[in-house]
Structure formats: C-alpha cells, structure tokens
Amino acid sequence: MAVTVETLEKLERRITLTLPAEALQAEVDTRLKKLARTAKADGFRPGKVPMNIVAQRYGYSVQYEVINDQLGQAFAKAASEAQLRVAGQPSISEKEGGPVDGQLQFDATFEVYPEVKLGDLSAVEVERVTAEVNDAAIDRTVEILRKQRRTFAQRPAAEGAAEGDRVTMDFEGKIDGVPFEGGKAEGFQFLVGEGQMLEAFEKAVRGMKAGESKTFPLAFPEDYHGKDVAGKEADFLVTVKKIEAQNLPEVNDEFIKTLGLADGSVESLRADIQKNLAREVKFRVAARNKGAALDAVLKAAEFDVPKSLVAAESDRLVEGARADLKARGIKDADKAPIPAEMFAPQAERRVRLGLIVAELVKVNKLEAKPEQLQAHIEELAQSYEQPQQVIAWYMSDRQRMAEVEAVVIEQNVTDFILAQAKVTDKALSFEELMGQQAGA
Known part of the structure; x- marks a missing residue:
C-alpha cells in the first residue's frame, strides 16, 4: 500500500503508521513466556512464576518495548517506500480514538533533508591567499630558540632594569586608595619587553634599580580582561627586589647540536627551520583558503536547514564545552548549566556547511x-x-x-570551488598569516 506523506511546514513531514493489535499482543505474549523461564518472585522457584504474575510485573515494559521495536521497523519501511531522506529522529505519538479495525494508529512527525541549491559557482567570489617563508621569519625563529635556552645573571647594583631583563618585585595597586583583587603580589617575576605586563607598567619599571621603590599611575584599558578594573586608573607602588640580565647563547656548533642537528652547521639549522615553517605556512594557507571558499559558497547557497540536525549539533557543542571545562579542572563540569541556545548560530553554520560539502562531494565525486x-x-x-x-x-x-x-575531502571541495569561482589572489606576509586565526 502506498505511503501517504503529509507536508506540514518546510522540511517537516508526517505519515501515519499502523500496527495490527493482534500481532502486537502475540509478540508480547511470546516475550513474556521467554521472560518467565528466568523470572524470580517471592514464594516461587526461578522459572516457575505463574504467567499472570509475570504479565502483571513485566507486561507494561514488554509491551512498550514491542511497540517501539515495531514502530521503528514500520517507520523505516514507510520512509524507504516513500523514498524519504529522514533527518534526525521522528516524533511518534498514538492517534486518539484507539484501534481502528484492529489496527493501532500512530502519527510520525519528522524532518527530511533539504534539496541543497548551490547556484552558479562561477559567480562566487573568493579571495585566495599565498604566503612565503622569508629570511626575517627564519631569523625570528632562531631568536626564539635562543630565548628558550637563555640563562640569567644578576645585574650589578648600579645598573637599572633594561629590555630582556628578568625583574623580581613586590607591588600593590589601589584604586581611589582602595586595594583591589589581583593588584598585589610579592616576589613577582616578569621579563621586561615581552608583553607580560601592560606597557605603562613596564615603562615605569625600566631603569629602576634593585632596592628602589616607585609609585606611579596606571590606566587600565577599557577592554582589559579584569572587568572590575577595566577603564579605571590605579596607583601602583613597586619595589624592585632583584634584576637579572639575560644571556642568549651564541648560534654556534654547540648550540645547534643541542637542537638535534648532528652536523651543527648554521646552514642546516636554517634549512630545518625553513622546512618546518614552510609546512606550517602550507597548513595555515590551506585553512584560510578553505574558510574563504566555504564562506563564499555558504552565502550563495539557499536551502532550509533541518531543526533536528541543528539541535543535535548544539547538544554536541554543549558536551564539548563541558568536556573543555572538565579538562581545565572545573568542579562538576558535566553538570554545568550551559544553554544549547547559545550555540545555535554556530550549530546551524556547521550543519549548513556539512550539507553543502556533502552535496558537492556527491555530485562531483570528490571523495578522498x-x-x-x-x-x-x-x-x-x-x-x-x-x-x-x-x-x-x-x-x-x-x-x-x-x-x-x-x-x-574538505581540501578536495576547496580546490573544486576555487577552480570554479572568481578568484582574487592576495599575497600575505609571513607575519600577517601567522597572526590570523584561520579555519571554517
């Protein structure tokens, strides 16, 4: 018999499922008899419990189980016959009025996958970036390696704190004469010129000598991470306890061998850095271009998104957020009240991109x-x-x-889009690329 599919709204559909009451009861009886072989009850040996007691104790749960099994099979068969691509799980409810002609009737409401219309890819505009590793990038990497292996030695008492020094100090900050949380520390260390402190703080400390104290004003930026002090001005009293000058190792054979390069030559070091940076550049460029290509197609594509898929993706993002909190050591992270609604825009974007990628792969045979x-x-x-x-x-x-x-697969899709679209090439410097957060 043909399946009648009712369209409710956009992607929402409804079909009626019927189950023969007599066949259902027969299956319930069969399962109860099987259960009776091992059932236990006070006053009876295992397997000797009367059927009426077994039915009284387990009848409802067995009936529920049988109906669920039969409905699942009936829904799968009906969806297949109607050639429906079901998105998410159906919501099934019993029709009012009881059985009709010995048939139990149920309404199954569900969503179907949309027809993804990508439009004309040749009209899509995409900015494709390129970047190269230059000598300056290699030089900076060498300096980072040197800093990772630097040592410190105490400065003479007559010398003030300078760029790169490690300063140990006590400090206390007050706003309108009142101390604030996080504004006081003893034996605090930081490296001058490496952005660990606000620029105004570092500027005040430069030139100070061990044993010297100073009071100075400091204005916290409006976007400062500490919301209680953001946009406010504090007075800081600092006392320098110790100043240590850094000693960077020379780039010689001995230093290079500590990095695992056997021949110890500067040429091999720079070549190794070049290779590693080129690999990182390649991955970042690919991620940046993938994001640009998918964003462009996302804007051009028109289709409705199944709400059930967005809800499921939101739930996954919530669980991911809880897992992240747990990894950070947050107590009871698995019970954190994180509303799924806050992830809805991100979830819908992910679902849309997933459907677009799947369509491009299917139509253009872009499998890995x-x-x-x-x-x-x-x-x-x-x-x-x-x-x-x-x-x-x-x-x-x-x-x-x-x-x-x-x-x-995503790279295959990206390459396909870039081959079809209107592409504008843009060369980025190494610094620009490394400063970007790329990705879709």
Whole structure:
C-alpha cells in the first residue's frame, strides 16, 4: 500500500503508521513466556512464576518495548517506500480514538533533508591567499630558540632594569586608595619587553634599580580582561627586589647540536627551520583558503536547514564545552548549566556547511582517494622525530583515519570551488598569516 506523506511546514513531514493489535499482543505474549523461564518472585522457584504474575510485573515494559521495536521497523519501511531522506529522529505519538479495525494508529512527525541549491559557482567570489617563508621569519625563529635556552645573571647594583631583563618585585595597586583583587603580589617575576605586563607598567619599571621603590599611575584599558578594573586608573607602588640580565647563547656548533642537528652547521639549522615553517605556512594557507571558499559558497547557497540536525549539533557543542571545562579542572563540569541556545548560530553554520560539502562531494565525486589519505598522513608525520610510528598510529585507528578523510575531502571541495569561482589572489606576509586565526 502506498505511503501517504503529509507536508506540514518546510522540511517537516508526517505519515501515519499502523500496527495490527493482534500481532502486537502475540509478540508480547511470546516475550513474556521467554521472560518467565528466568523470572524470580517471592514464594516461587526461578522459572516457575505463574504467567499472570509475570504479565502483571513485566507486561507494561514488554509491551512498550514491542511497540517501539515495531514502530521503528514500520517507520523505516514507510520512509524507504516513500523514498524519504529522514533527518534526525521522528516524533511518534498514538492517534486518539484507539484501534481502528484492529489496527493501532500512530502519527510520525519528522524532518527530511533539504534539496541543497548551490547556484552558479562561477559567480562566487573568493579571495585566495599565498604566503612565503622569508629570511626575517627564519631569523625570528632562531631568536626564539635562543630565548628558550637563555640563562640569567644578576645585574650589578648600579645598573637599572633594561629590555630582556628578568625583574623580581613586590607591588600593590589601589584604586581611589582602595586595594583591589589581583593588584598585589610579592616576589613577582616578569621579563621586561615581552608583553607580560601592560606597557605603562613596564615603562615605569625600566631603569629602576634593585632596592628602589616607585609609585606611579596606571590606566587600565577599557577592554582589559579584569572587568572590575577595566577603564579605571590605579596607583601602583613597586619595589624592585632583584634584576637579572639575560644571556642568549651564541648560534654556534654547540648550540645547534643541542637542537638535534648532528652536523651543527648554521646552514642546516636554517634549512630545518625553513622546512618546518614552510609546512606550517602550507597548513595555515590551506585553512584560510578553505574558510574563504566555504564562506563564499555558504552565502550563495539557499536551502532550509533541518531543526533536528541543528539541535543535535548544539547538544554536541554543549558536551564539548563541558568536556573543555572538565579538562581545565572545573568542579562538576558535566553538570554545568550551559544553554544549547547559545550555540545555535554556530550549530546551524556547521550543519549548513556539512550539507553543502556533502552535496558537492556527491555530485562531483570528490571523495578522498587512498593515495590522498596516505600523502596527508605522511605530511603530518614529518613534523615528528619518528614519522613511521606516527603513520602507523594513524593507520591503526578507524576514528583517526575518519578525521584524516574529512580533512582531505574538505581540501578536495576547496580546490573544486576555487577552480570554479572568481578568484582574487592576495599575497600575505609571513607575519600577517601567522597572526590570523584561520579555519571554517
């Protein structure tokens, strides 16, 4: 018999499911008899409990179980016959009025996947970025490596604090003469010129000598992370306890060998840095361009999004937020009252992008090929000391391979969009690229 599908609103549909009451009762009886073989009750040996007692004790739960099983099968069959792509779980409720001609009737309300209309990709505009690793980037990386291995020695008493020094001090801040939370510390250390303190604070400390005290005003920025003091002016009293000058190691054979480069040459060090930075640049450029391509198609695409999928994605984001809180050591993080509504815009964007990517993959055969998966894993492994172990680690786990496959598919989709769209190329400096948070 043909399935009648009723359209309620946009993607919402409803069908009527019927289950023969006699067949349902027969299945309930069968399950109760099977249950009776091991059922226990006071005054009876196991397996000897009378059926009326078994039915009284377990009848409702067994009936509920049977109806759920039968409804699931009936819904799957009806959706298949009607060639429906069901999104999310259906909501099923019994029709009023009881059985009709020995048939129990239920309404199944659900959503279907939309028809994703991508439009003309040749009209989509995308800005594609490029970036290169220059000598200045390599020089900065060398300096970072030197700072990671620097030592400190106490400055002579007559010398004041200078750029790069490690200063140990006591300080107390007051607003309108009143101390504020987080405004006092003893034996506090910071490195001058490395952005650990507000610029005005560092400026006041520069030139101070060990044992010297100073009071100075400091205006907190309006966007300061401490909301209680943001936009307010405080008076700080600081006393310098110790000043240590940094000593950066020379870039020589001995220093280079500590980095794991056997030949110890400056050329090999710079070549190794170049290779690592180029790999990072490649990943960031790819992420940036992927985001731009998907954003452009997202704006051009028109379709309704199943509410059930957005709700499910919101729930996943909530669980992810709780997991993050738990990882930070927050007590009772799994019970944190995080409303799913706050993730709704992000969830809808994710669902939309997922549907767009799926449509592009299906229509244009953009699935990940085995050789692409292998190449991507090998590239990821190159940043580790033992690449073969990393490759084996990925290849041995289905979930990790699924994550790799998703990345490769997204890159295939990105390449396809860029090949079709109106692309404007823009060269970014290394600094601009590294300062961006890329991604979709």
